[in-house]
Amino acid sequence: MTESQQSICEWAEGILGPVTDPRALVTRAMTEMKELDEAVSDRDLSEIGREAADVMILLYRLVDQFGLDLDREVQAKMAINRARKWSAKGDGTGSHI
Template sequence: MPETSRSIRAWGRETFGDPETLAPLVERARLELDELAAAVAAGEPDAAVKLEAADVAILLHRIVGILGGELSDAVDAKMAINRARRWNVSGDGTGSHIPGD
């Protein structure tokens, strides 16, 4: 069975308890993102980088699950917005949307 924000929230609640606010989960996600960045910078194998990225995603799933949603639904909604925007392309595989879009 694929994991969902609901199942990951349930695991988080059973394992750690629900936080009083989302702030601790956001901070933990920052730490996990730092670990992902370190893995990329160190040239770790793809499998290790994927697992570090998964740690970040797990925390995002928990946050969205606590808010009563599914991360995939939130991503779909945000991508619909992003696809309608115009973008300034940085040339490094990233960019930013043009203000007002």
């Protein structure tokens, strides 16, 4: 089975119940980001993949609460990003100018 935002959200609601406060998903995603940071620090490839997936699952659920499609939002944001001028920091990050 190929997972989608819809299948993930349906599974999560069936197992965990409905979201009563979307901020709870943000809080949980921040916890998962800390775990992802630890996995990256340890260079644990399998754990990096699992923790990154946990973050994505929570993001899918979060945007779904507002009737948004995360994949569509990423496509729209990348169109904006590609049209901007960027200043690189030299560490693989940067900001638009």
